[in-house]
Amino acid sequence: MGIDQALVRGLTESRFSRRSLMRGALAAGAGAGLAGALAACGVAGTRGTGAPASFDWKAWWAEQRKAGVLDWANWPLYIDTSHGEHPSIDLFTKRTGITVNYRPVIQDNASFFAQISPVLQSEQGIGYDLVVISDGWELTQLIKNRWLIPLDHARLPNFRAHAGRIALDLPFDPKNRYTVTWQAGITGIAYDPRRTGREIRSVKDLFDPAFKGKVGMMVDNTEIGSVGMLALGIDPAKSTPADWRRAADLLTRQRDDGIVRQYYDQSYIKALEDGDTWISQAWSGDVFVANYSGFPHLKFIVPEEGGMLWHDNCMIPLHASHPVDALEWINFYYRPPIQAMIEDWVNYICPVPAAQDLVRTKLDDPSVANSPLIFPTEAIMRRLRDYYDFKGVDDHEEWTSIFDPIIQS
Amino acid sequence: VSTHAAAGDRRVPGGTTLARLRRGAIPYLLGLPAGAWLAIFFVVPLGAVLSLSLMTGNTIDGFTLTWNFGVYPDVIDTYSTQFGRSFLYGGLSTAIALVAMYPVAYWIAFRGGRHKSTFLFLILLPFFVSFVIRILTWQFILADQGIVLGTLKDAGLLPESLHVLSTPTAVVAGLTYDALPFMALPIYVALERLDRAHVEAAADLYASPWQRFFKVILPLSAPGVYAGILLVFITNVGDYVSAAILGGPSTTMIGNIIQTQYVGNANYPVASALALILMATLLIAMFLYARAFGARSIQEYV
Numbered sequence: 001m002g003i004d005q006a007l008v009r010g011l012t013e014s015r016f017s018r019r020s021l022m023r024g025a026l027a028a029g030a031g032a033g034l035a036g037a038l039a040a041c042g043v044a045g046t047r048g049t050g051a052p053a054s055f056d057w058k059a060w061w062a063e064q065r066k067a068g069v070l071d072w073a074n075w076p077l078y079i080d081t082s083h084g085e086h087p088s089i090d091l092f093t094k095r096t097g098i099t100v101n102y103r104p105v106i107q108d109n110a111s112f113f114a115q116i117s118p119v120l121q122s123e124q125g126i127g128y129d130l131v132v133i134s135d136g137w138e139l140t141q142l143i144k145n146r147w148l149i150p151l152d153h154a155r156l157p158n159f160r161a162h163a164g165r166i167a168l169d170l171p172f173d174p175k176n177r178y179t180v181t182w183q184a185g186i187t188g189i190a191y192d193p194r195r196t197g198r199e200i201r202s203v204k205d206l207f208d209p210a211f212k213g214k215v216g217m218m219v220d221n222t223e224i225g226s227v228g229m230l231a232l233g234i235d236p237a238k239s240t241p242a243d244w245r246r247a248a249d250l251l252t253r254q255r256d257d258g259i260v261r262q263y264y265d266q267s268y269i270k271a272l273e274d275g276d277t278w279i280s281q282a283w284s285g286d287v288f289v290a291n292y293s294g295f296p297h298l299k300f301i302v303p304e305e306g307g308m309l310w311h312d313n314c315m316i317p318l319h320a321s322h323p324v325d326a327l328e329w330i331n332f333y334y335r336p337p338i339q340a341m342i343e344d345w346v347n348y349i350c351p352v353p354a355a356q357d358l359v360r361t362k363l364d365d366p367s368v369a370n371s372p373l374i375f376p377t378e379a380i381m382r383r384l385r386d387y388y389d390f391k392g393v394d395d396h397e398e399w400t401s402i403f404d405p406i407i408q409s
Numbered sequence: 410v411s412t413h414a415a416a417g418d419r420r421v422p423g424g425t426t427l428a429r430l431r432r433g434a435i436p437y438l439l440g441l442p443a444g445a446w447l448a449i450f451f452v453v454p455l456g457a458v459l460s461l462s463l464m465t466g467n468t469i470d471g472f473t474l475t476w477n478f479g480v481y482p483d484v485i486d487t488y489s490t491q492f493g494r495s496f497l498y499g500g501l502s503t504a505i506a507l508v509a510m511y512p513v514a515y516w517i518a519f520r521g522g523r524h525k526s527t528f529l530f531l532i533l534l535p536f537f538v539s540f541v542i543r544i545l546t547w548q549f550i551l552a553d554q555g556i557v558l559g560t561l562k563d564a565g566l567l568p569e570s571l572h573v574l575s576t577p578t579a580v581v582a583g584l585t586y587d588a589l590p591f592m593a594l595p596i597y598v599a600l601e602r603l604d605r606a607h608v609e610a611a612a613d614l615y616a617s618p619w620q621r622f623f624k625v626i627l628p629l630s631a632p633g634v635y636a637g638i639l640l641v642f643i644t645n646v647g648d649y650v651s652a653a654i655l656g657g658p659s660t661t662m663i664g665n666i667i668q669t670q671y672v673g674n675a676n677y678p679v680a681s682a683l684a685l686i687l688m689a690t691l692l693i694a695m696f697l698y699a700r701a702f703g704a705r706s707i708q709e710y711v
Contacts, residue, residue: 043471043472044471276574400674408491
């Protein structure tokens with residue numbers, strides 16, 4: 001068997017050093033891997049991950065039974081609390097036998113939505129049967145993605161009987177198909193009359209050079225855009241992108257003239273209490289609480305051009321395990337005595353007008369019962385405006401691209 | 410390498426192919442943990458961010474890779490002010506921290522005596538409290554009618570309209586405050602390790618105290634200064650907490666923009682592009698810095 005030695009040598013001799021070969025292989029592998037990963041991965045969208053449009057919810061609800069458990073995510077300090085207990089929830093458990101796992105885990109809409117959306121996108125339950133989310137882009141997405149279970153109003157007789165006008169026929173959820181109001185509130189103006197030296201009536205006062213460097217505006221681009229439009233006499237709910245740009249011009253000038261002290265989150269109330277600002281965009285409930293915790297001189301007004309009305313809403317996310325228990329709680333919550341109990345502690349706008357008398361007589365708390373910020377009068381109701389309801393992603397992106405540069409300059 | 414391996418082959422009689430292979434693989438096997446760590450926690454995320462930056466889309470329809478390189482010039486154009494500001498604030502706070510902490514480190518190293526570790530502990534003590542809480546406390550201290558400004562205003566020493574919060578001063582002060590220990594510790598280590606005989610020799614050769622400092626001590630502590638600057642500058646340029654809590658309408662830093670784009674707007678491509686540009690700019694700045702002042706000194710220090 002004569003095998004050519006030259007051939008053997010040619011086949012066995014290394015032409016590359018091992019190290020360079022290995023290096024080459026590694027680099028090629030890494031390169032191919034990276035290119036492959038880059039090309040293959042996209043970020044999946046949420047479209048098509050919700051309930052089918054034709055889904056028969058009526059039949060589905062007919063099959064659901066009470067489970068005796070309710071997992072509920074709410075915002076901190078948003079329910080009556082006494083010595084670490086929640087009397088209204090305890091009463092609910094006593095009456096219905098449903099154990100409530102109450103979790104005040106929602107700090108703000110955007111970050112909570114960022115937490116739950118990947119789970120909903122993978123078509124799984126988020127572990128809560130009931131969540132409370134404000135009207136805004138996040139809620140719009142939940143509804144548009146069909147990530148919410150339409151409510152079975154047959155199981156909510158108390159809502160039908162007691163809900164006030166403020167909780168009904170909402171622009172972001174007509175006929176309360178998916179949501180009912182937990183609490184509502186007003187974005188208006190708070191001010192310190194000792195420092196401003198005069199009464200404040202108009203949103204135009206936020207643009208007054210006399211308060212240069214002492215005006216607090218909100219960092220939320222929806223709030224700031226809306227107040228800009230109110231100052232121009234535009235109804236935000238009916239506004240167009242052209243209106244948004246006009247409002248943005250006004251707000252940019254306000255900032256560049258040095259009138260705005262700062263764009264605040266929740267900390268605006270502290271700035272107002274500390275005297276950092278004299279006049280500020282504000283949420284109604286905060287000022288009410290401040291009045292009873294050492295700052296009685298602060299005033300809250302609904303400007304004559306209008307105040308923005310917002311709603312924090314109860315809803316049942318898709319894939320919830322205990323939907324009937326969630327409805328039972330909502331129905332229980334809409335009983336006037338329960339409303340009175342919670343309202344006396346929470347101090348935003350009560351969705352059940354009948355609770356007012358109960359707070360006054362049964363709970364003997366006239367400061368809450370008589371507050372127009374909790375039980376708004378007809379005159380205030382007339383001045384409340386709804387937010388612009390985003391039609392889609394492009395709409396929302398246009399809004400943020402117009403108003404974000406004001407806040408983040 | 411190949412000749413070396415071949416030579417080894419001939420000299421070691423029992424050298425089988427397997428043994429050779431094993432010997433050759435050892436350096437790679439030893440490097441494997443570090444390599445894997447780097448790949449999993451650096452290369453893969455970096456690749457993901459890079460690909461994300463080149464995508465277009467939205468959260469509902471999803472993002473697809475369209476090789477949209479246009480995002481880079483776009484975001485540079487839109488956010489050049491915030492980029493410039495981040496580097497300005499980062500540079501300023503680094504410089505102030507250096508000037509403030511060099512004497513402190515010097516004093517502890519040369520005059521600290523037997524209480525050196527106590528002084529070092531005192532410098533580190535504030536770090537037992539969360540960063541955000543400390544910055545929030547500054548917000549409280551510096552409030553317009555707070556314990557400092559309020560008192561001075563009541564005494565008529567400051568005009569009523571003066572405020573510190575919401576100004577660039579407050580943001581740079583916050584950044585500087587947080588940087589102090591990071592600047593002090595490396596400088597202290599360099600000074601502590603400095604051979605005192607050099608200083609004595611300089612004194613013997615009639616160097617004045619100033620000459621001793623500038624000609625001997627300062628050059629010998631350069632690696633510590635270098636490390637301190639590196640630590641502080643990189644951290645501070647990308648910071649967003651200070652600007653968010655102490656800043657005002659026109660003190661937005663690039664970190665704030667990235668946060669808003671990621672969390673608030675779910676605009677992942679823009680946020681990713683900004684993050685990568687920030688990283689690249691910092692790398693280039695560090696490279697130039699190393700070229701100018703010598704990477705040798707940092708290696709000496711380490």
